[in-house]
Every structure is written in structure tokens, then in C-alpha cells.
Amino acid sequence: MPKQVDAVAQRRTIASAAITVIGSAGIEGTRLRDVAAAANVTTGAVTHYFDGKDAVLEAAFEEVVRRVLESPVALPTTPGDIAECIDIFAVYLPLNDEGLGEWRVWLSFWARAMNDARLRAVHQRYYSAIIERIAYRIATIGGPTVTRTDLHARADAVLAAIDGVGCRAVLEPDSWPADRQRETLSRLLLPMLTAFAHETRSSDL
Incomplete structure (x- = not known):
């Protein structure tokens, strides 16, 4: 039976990885494959959940705000x-x-x-x-x-x-x-x- 993936958790994992990559490389220097590597997933997994770099940035921003509001x-x-x-x-x-x-x-x-x-x-x-x-x-x-x-x-x-x-x-x-x-x-x-x-x-x- 295929392993069930928690889509919300996976998106947050990728968003958290994007925070790390953007923080070190900047948005212009961030590549989706670097985000994938930081999240320990494939690039295909990133593009499955996010439609391009802007969507990843938005998710990273959303994760930052979530941390602020839930701290x-x-x-x-x-x-x-x-x-x-x-x-x-x-x-x-x-x-x-x-x-x-x-x-x-x-x-x-x-x-x-x-x-x-x-x-x-x-x-x-x-x-x-x-x-x-x-x-x-x-x-x-x-x-x-x-x-x-x-x-x-x-x-x-x-x-x-x-x-x-x-x-x-x-x-x-x-x-x-x-x-x-x-x-x-x-x-x-x-x-x-x-x-x-x-x-x-x-x-x-």
C-alpha cells in the first residue's frame, strides 16, 4: 500500500527549508533544487506543491508569520x-x-x-x-x-x-x-x- 503523505506537513517542511535557503542565498540566489535538498525531498516534490519560486517565497513568508503568531x-x-x-x-x-x-x-x-x-x-x-x-x-x-x-x-x-x-x-x-x-x-x-x-x-x- 502506498505511503500516505501529509500534504500540509510536507508543505511546511518545504517552506521551512526555503526559509533556510533564502536566508543564506537570498531570493535571487535561491533555486528550487536547493530548497528540495534542504527539505530532503525531490525537486519534483517541491514543484508538486508549489508553482514556482514566488509560491515558495509566499509559503516561506506564511511560515514566518505563523511562527510569529503561534510563538x-x-x-x-x-x-x-x-x-x-x-x-x-x-x-x-x-x-x-x-x-x-x-x-x-x-x-x-x-x-x-x-x-x-x-x-x-x-x-x-x-x-x-x-x-x-x-x-x-x-x-x-x-x-x-x-x-x-x-x-x-x-x-x-x-x-x-x-x-x-x-x-x-x-x-x-x-x-x-x-x-x-x-x-x-x-x-x-x-x-x-x-x-x-x-x-x-x-x-x-
């Missing part, structure tokens, strides 16, 4: 603890080799999406999910009068700060070790989140 990062243990909240946001930065590889996929996807409306739509959909998660954490800082619009505006700013620090770290990894990334993110977010917490407390008076 076991808890809410701050003390409501209103801004420093702990910033530490949680720092987890999204490329703090190690695995993170650098994932961010290289992220930036490769950005480059493709700039001239591809379909990929831009994928980007917007996943970014919306990440914004929701960030907003959920920011809600621990504010008071009961905080609106959804307020939370999303702050979440957009937080994600912009993460993107900015992350891009610098990917482009200049030797100059941006983990400690510098965390410190810079804190410098960007601490004034904003402190002001946000003060605004919400004042509105409760």
Missing part, C-alpha cells in the same frame, strides 16, 4: 508594566541566526510585493493579524476607556519601530547585536507607551 509569548505578568511589554515586543526582532533567516525572508517578500498586487494583499492580511496581536498586548497598559482605534494606532507605531530596528539588524548584523536591538527598541517605545498609559489614566479621572 508562546505571554502577556505581561503585571498589567501596566511597560518595560515587560517592550521585552515581549523585542522577541519579534532578529535576535539570533534563526531570526535573521526569517527576517531575510520577510524583506525578500517585501521586495516582491512592491510590484505584485496579489502579494501585497497577502502582506496586508498577515500584517493585520500581527497588529491585532500587538494591540492585545498594548491593551494591558491602557485603561478601560482605550478605544480599538487607539490600540491599533499604537500597534502600528510599535510595528513600525520593530520593522525599523529589524531592517537595520538584517543589513548590518555585525553592528546590531541583540543587546543593541533591544536597547534601541526600548528607546523608541518607552516614551510612546508611557505617554499612552498616562493619557488613559488621566481620562479615567
Whole structure:
């Protein structure tokens, strides 16, 4: 009887392999046979599940986002603890080799999406999910009068700060070790989140 193949698991295996290959070779230098070798499958298996390099890139990007959204990062243990909240946001930065590889996929996807409306739509959909998660954490800082619009505006700013620090770290990894990334993110977010917490407390008076 032929061996049953879990298509979802196989796609994720190939996507994970693509993250590794894209991270080291870049999207232009990535070949499907290299992805196949990294996934320990045949090139035919890759082309069976994915229609070309862009589809592999999209799957790699989807896998990166899945890891972000499913990472076991808890809410701050003390409501209103801004420093702990910033530490949680720092987890999204490329703090190690695995993170650098994932961010290289992220930036490769950005480059493709700039001239591809379909990929831009994928980007917007996943970014919306990440914004929701960030907003959920920011809600621990504010008071009961905080609106959804307020939370999303702050979440957009937080994600912009993460993107900015992350891009610098990917482009200049030797100059941006983990400690510098965390410190810079804190410098960007601490004034904003402190002001946000003060605004919400004042509105409760």
C-alpha cells in the first residue's frame, strides 16, 4: 500500500527549508533544487506543491508569520508594566541566526510585493493579524476607556519601530547585536507607551 503523505506537513517542511535557503542565498540566489535538498525531498516534490519560486517565497513568508503568531509569548505578568511589554515586543526582532533567516525572508517578500498586487494583499492580511496581536498586548497598559482605534494606532507605531530596528539588524548584523536591538527598541517605545498609559489614566479621572 502506498505511503500516505501529509500534504500540509510536507508543505511546511518545504517552506521551512526555503526559509533556510533564502536566508543564506537570498531570493535571487535561491533555486528550487536547493530548497528540495534542504527539505530532503525531490525537486519534483517541491514543484508538486508549489508553482514556482514566488509560491515558495509566499509559503516561506506564511511560515514566518505563523511562527510569529503561534510563538508562546505571554502577556505581561503585571498589567501596566511597560518595560515587560517592550521585552515581549523585542522577541519579534532578529535576535539570533534563526531570526535573521526569517527576517531575510520577510524583506525578500517585501521586495516582491512592491510590484505584485496579489502579494501585497497577502502582506496586508498577515500584517493585520500581527497588529491585532500587538494591540492585545498594548491593551494591558491602557485603561478601560482605550478605544480599538487607539490600540491599533499604537500597534502600528510599535510595528513600525520593530520593522525599523529589524531592517537595520538584517543589513548590518555585525553592528546590531541583540543587546543593541533591544536597547534601541526600548528607546523608541518607552516614551510612546508611557505617554499612552498616562493619557488613559488621566481620562479615567
